Amino acid sequence: DQQVKQNSPSLSVQEGRISILNCDYTNSMFDYFLWYKKYPAEGPTFLISISSIKDKNEDGRFTVFLNKSAKHLSLHIVPSQPGDSAVYFCAAINNAGNMLTFGGGTRLMVKP
Amino acid sequence: KAGVTQTPRYLIKTRGQQVTLSCSPISGHRSVSWYQQTPGQGLQFLFEYFSETQRNKGNFPGRFSGRQFSNSRSEMNVSTLELGDSALYLCASSFEDAIGEAFFGQGTRLTVV
Numbered sequence: 063d064q065q066v067k068q069n070s071p072s073l074s075v076q077e078g079r080i081s082i083l084n085c086d087y088t089n090s091m092f093d094y095f096l097w098y099k100k101y102p103a104e105g106p107t108f109l110i111s112i113s114s115i116k117d118k119n120e121d122g123r124f125t126v127f128l129n130k131s132a133k134h135l136s137l138h139i140v141p142s143q144p145g146d147s148a149v150y151f152c153a154a155i156n157n158a159g160n161m162l163t164f165g166g167g168t169r170l171m172v173k174p
Numbered sequence: 175k176a177g178v179t180q181t182p183r184y185l186i187k188t189r190g191q192q193v194t195l196s197c198s199p200i201s202g203h204r205s206v207s208w209y210q211q212t213p214g215q216g217l218q219f220l221f222e223y224f225s226e227t228q229r230n231k232g233n234f235p236g237r238f239s240g241r242q243f244s245n246s247r248s249e250m251n252v253s254t255l256e257l258g259d260s261a262l263y264l265c266a267s268s269f270e271d272a273i274g275e276a277f278f279g280q281g282t283r284l285t286v287v
Contacts, residue, residue, distance in 0.1 A: 096275065105178070105264050105278030106217075151217060160205055160268070161230045162276060164217035 065089045066154050068165035075172050081139040083168050085152035088133065092154035096162070097126060097137045100149045109150075110137070142172045176201065178279035180265050186285045192253040195282045199246050199267030205229075206248040207276060208240060211262040220263075223248055224270070252284075260286045 067086045075081045083097075093114040098106035112119040112126045112135065119126050125138045139146055149169050153162040179198040187193050199206050207230075208220040219232040223242035240250040246267075252259055262283050266276035 098278075103280070105266070105280050108275050108277065111275060153217075160222050160224070161207060161219045161232070162209075162217075162266075163219065164209075166216040 064166070065092075066152060066163050066165040068150075068152060068168050070168050071166070072169040072171070075142045075170065077144055077172055077174050078141045081137075081142045081146065081170055081172065083137040083139075083150050083152075083170065085135050085137075085165050086133060087135075087154050089154070089156065089163075090133075091156040091158065092163070093157055094155045095126070095128060095135050096153045096155070097124075098151045098153060098164075099146075100151060100167070106151060139170075142170075144172050144174050146170060147172050178265055178267050178277055180263075180279035180282050182282060183280065184283045184285075186287060187255050189255055189257060189286055191255050192251060193255060193284060194249055194251045195263055195265075195284070197248045197250075197265030197267075197279060199248070199265075200277055202269070203267035203277070204246050204270050205268045205276075206242055206246060207266045207268075208248070208250050209264045209266065210234075211264060211281070212260075217264070220250065255286045257286050260284060 096111040097109040100106040128135045149167045151167045152165045181196045205224045207222040222230040226242045237253045242248045262281045264281045266278045268276045
């Protein structure tokens with residue numbers, strides 16, 4: 063049973079436009095959410111996070127939105143750059159344990 | 175500040191053998207977690223160690239085990255290897271009380287033939 067789902071395996075966006083990556087979760091005990099970016103042959107790199115007490119967190123070109131009632135979060139990248147092309151994973155954690163539950167990932171391709 | 179270091183980077187083993195992977199966390203980090211990444215199952219949590227104690231364990235068979243040393247370095251062991259154990263094994267370290275923000279190593283690519 064996948065507790066964190068990323069329903070879009072891939073996304074293609076033109077350089078300069080907005081990239082929106084989506085993530086849904088089912089476990090109500092999750093109270094902290096993160097986005098990681100992964101290049102081939104490298105480990106995931108932390109990008110941005112959000113606590114369940116917030117509905118938005120912004121860091122430069124990256125903004126994460128959390129809709130608790132819908133159990134949905136999204137990552138917005140504006141403007142998208144070719145260097146953003148990578149696989150993006152959303153992850154969730156509950157306060158009961160120090161483990162990350164990952165979604166399946168979305169491959170973002172930003173075309174010049 | 176050095177990042178998370180995993181050794182070896184690549185490994186080829188035969189079915190039935192055992193393997194030990196090593197992870198050196200970022201200096202000062204006391205929590206070390208292990209994850210398995212496969213094309214079919216994505217990133218799955220194996221276990222987490224803190225102060226030489228396993229605090230959390232994922233849903234993997236007993237063939238997968240780990241340990242942490244007093245210097246926070248960690249090893250994971252897989253015994254009686256199966257073809258399905260072929261995967262990228264990732265280690266992540268984090269501060270004691272930091273929720274979530276884990277720093278990952280580059281991983282060990284294990285191929286079982």
